[in-house]
Amino acid sequence: MLKYVRKYVLFALLAAAFMVSEVSMDLIQPTIMSRIVDEGVLGTANGGVGDLHLILTLGIRMIGLVLFGGLCGSLNNVFTHIAAQNVGNDIRKDCFRRIMTFSFPQMDRFGTGSLVTRVTNDITQVQTLLSLFVRGMIRTTMLTFGSMYCMYRLNPAFGRLVLCAFPLIVAVMAFCMKRSTPMFVRLQAQLDGINAIMQEDVSGIRVIKACVREAYEKARFGKANDALTGTQLSVLTLFAFMNPTVNAIMYVVVSLILLAGSHQVQAGTTTPGVIMAAITYTTQLLNGVLMLVMLFQNISRGVASWKRVREVLRSEPELRDGPCKAPLRGRIELRDVSFAYPGGGHNVLEHINLTIEPGETVAVMGATGCGKSTLVRLIPRFYDVTEGAVLVDGVDVREYDQQALRGQIAIALQKSELFTEGIGENIAWGKPGASQEEIEQAAAVAQAEKFILRTPYGYETPVAERGMSLSGGQKQRLSIARALIRRAPVLIFDDATSALDLATEARLYDALAEMAPQSTKIIVAQRIATVRRADKIVVLERGRIAACGSHEELLRTCETYREIYDSQMGEEEPHE
Ligand SMILES: Nc1ncnc2c1ncn2[C@@H]1O[C@H](COP(=O)(O)OP(=O)(O)O)[C@@H](O)[C@H]1O
Numbered sequence: 001m002l003k004y005v006r007k008y009v010l011f012a013l014l015a016a017a018f019m020v021s022e023v024s025m026d027l028i029q030p031t032i033m034s035r036i037v038d039e040g041v042l043g044t045a046n047g048g049v050g051d052l053h054l055i056l057t058l059g060i061r062m063i064g065l066v067l068f069g070g071l072c073g074s075l076n077n078v079f080t081h082i083a084a085q086n087v088g089n090d091i092r093k094d095c096f097r098r099i100m101t102f103s104f105p106q107m108d109r110f111g112t113g114s115l116v117t118r119v120t121n122d123i124t125q126v127q128t129l130l131s132l133f134v135r136g137m138i139r140t141t142m143l144t145f146g147s148m149y150c151m152y153r154l155n156p157a158f159g160r161l162v163l164c165a166f167p168l169i170v171a172v173m174a175f176c177m178k179r180s181t182p183m184f185v186r187l188q189a190q191l192d193g194i195n196a197i198m199q200e201d202v203s204g205i206r207v208i209k210a211c212v213r214e215a216y217e218k219a220r221f222g223k224a225n226d227a228l229t230g231t232q233l234s235v236l237t238l239f240a241f242m243n244p245t246v247n248a249i250m251y252v253v254v255s256l257i258l259l260a261g262s263h264q265v266q267a268g269t270t271t272p273g274v275i276m277a278a279i280t281y282t283t284q285l286l287n288g289v290l291m292l293v294m295l296f297q298n299i300s301r302g303v304a305s306w307k308r309v310r311e312v313l314r315s316e317p318e319l320r321d322g323p324c325k326a327p328l329r330g331r332i333e334l335r336d337v338s339f340a341y342p343g344g345g346h347n348v349l350e351h352i353n354l355t356i357e358p359g360e361t362v363a364v365m366g367a368t369g370c371g372k373s374t375l376v377r378l379i380p381r382f383y384d385v386t387e388g389a390v391l392v393d394g395v396d397v398r399e400y401d402q403q404a405l406r407g408q409i410a411i412a413l414q415k416s417e418l419f420t421e422g423i424g425e426n427i428a429w430g431k432p433g434a435s436q437e438e439i440e441q442a443a444a445v446a447q448a449e450k451f452i453l454r455t456p457y458g459y460e461t462p463v464a465e466r467g468m469s470l471s472g473g474q475k476q477r478l479s480i481a482r483a484l485i486r487r488a489p490v491l492i493f494d495d496a497t498s499a500l501d502l503a504t505e506a507r508l509y510d511a512l513a514e515m516a517p518q519s520t521k522i523i524v525a526q527r528i529a530t531v532r533r534a535d536k537i538v539v540l541e542r543g544r545i546a547a548c549g550s551h552e553e554l555l556r557t558c559e560t561y562r563e564i565y566d567s568q569m570g571e572e573e574p575h576e
């Protein structure tokens with residue numbers, strides 16, 4: 001935290017200085033007030049004759065002090081906010097930068113909902129903590145101890161009374177702090193849960209409606225929300241009881257001061273003005289303590305949030321970059337690769353051996369969940385292998401600089417994610433600064449040109465959030481165009497043409513073969529029609545290679561392949 005605060009320490013110090021001035025004004029006032037009452041009104045020093053002139057001068061001085069104190073208070077506010085907002089801004093940027101370095105396993109572990117809460121709500125809590133710290137800490141400590149000191153100076157007996165009440169108040173506060181801290185931790189976790197559901201349900205609202213799952217999702221959200229409300233109410237209840245308790249203690253002190261004061265006035269050892277000032281100081285003290293309570297409430301919340309933010313900031317990138325930045329030719333080798341997802345337990349891939357020569361087209365097929373996507377994810381090193389090695393051009397992927405490696409492997413993922421920009425920009429996204437000609441060429445190969453030109457503004461047509469305005473096949477073709485525009489030596493399509501009709505798909509692969517004959521192409525697919533023309537077809541079965549060969553070879557030798565072939569024979573053959 002210090003690292004972030006250090007940059008704005010000047011503002012914090014200025015804020016602190018103004019705060020000290022503001023509180024000093026507050027502390028001087030009751031003393032002046034007691035002089036106005038005793039000397040000006042009652043004339044205690046003058047045998048009972050008041051002094052109008054003194055009342056006037058002291059009154060003007062008091063107004064001046066109030067105005068000056070108010071100005072200091074405002075300036076304190078301004079500088080505090082400058083410091084706190086800037087610190088929050090820096091932390092938020094750093095968090096975002098850190099999240100961008102996260103590996104796939106780290107993303108899996110944190111979860112999107114939690115990361116969103118941490119970067120938004122948690123950082124806001126930290127900001128509040130900081131401004132309260134700069135404003136509140138100084139104000140409350142000065143007000144509490146200053147009032148106590150002024151009171152002691154005015155009348156030691158009153159001072160001692162307040163001092164006796166102090167340990168009681170601290171005990172009440174300590175009790176509440178101890179109870180509330182775990183509640184705040186729970187509160188933020190529940191907020192994570194709500195954000196996660198919110199995100200899932202809002203982006204998946206079409207599925208929810210299609211499956212008529214509104215009631216279920218409402219109940220799920222309701223449950224999460226009720227839990228949050230419950231915790232919040234417990235916290236508020238706790239503090240609702242704390243404030244009156246502290247108040248009660250302080251008013252007992254006020255009564256005692258009045259009692260002791262009346263005896264002292266009768267004995268002639270004190271004056272009514274002093275009693276008045278003492279009561280004002282006690283109220284100020286009470287205010288200080290109550291603010292301290294609020295401060296502690298926010299501190300426990302802020303600290304809980306800061307810990308969550310720190311967890312993000314301290315997450316080291318898990319995949320270390322290697323030194324290799326060499327341009328790729330596209331030879332890929334999986335050498336006895338086994339892989340289990342972190343925390344997943346069992347091996348998703350087992351003892352995979354596979355070599356792909358530059359320029360070859362290799363198809364990977366198999367039942368859903370057999371590990372096809374997992375296999376291709378290992379090549380750009382989205383995950384590190386558990387055993388064995390993945391080599392590109394004979395060099396282990398762990399030896400590569402990640403950006404250099406991924407920059408040369410264009411991948412169209414199974415789930416096509418688009419961004420809320422124009423269609424053309426979405427394609428150019430794969431290659432910043434791509435020319436319109438390149439965009440159009442990539443779109444043409446991806447068989448996306450026709451439908452793009454039919455949209456109202458062509459390449460300028462905006463894509464709705466997550467590509468909602470497009471059909472599945474249109475989205476897939478845009479993701480493919482986005483991958484193709486990079487003209488990478490290695491191309492990976494993870495089930496990226498599954499939503500296309502066979503004819504369009506065949507045209508796409510023809511155009512692809514013509515456009516990038518020298519690129520290594522890895523195509524994950526389910527349909528025989530898609531894979532039959534590949535140089536090599538890999539049949540995966542529960543994480544193992546069941547067979548590998550050309551279409552004709554597999555038809556002769558592989559039982560599983562023949563079964564798939566037979567089951568799909570009825571389907572339309574691609575038009576050549
Ligand atoms: N991010 C992940 N974390 C944990 N397990 C995963 C993850 N992604 C996939 N799996 C599991 O790995 C197995 C293979 O998944 P996948 O490679 O996506 O199959 P497919 O062949 O359909 O592409 C599945 O059993 C799936 O549950």
Ligand SMILES: [Mg+2]
Nearest residue numbers: 372373414495
């Ligand atoms: Mg898959």
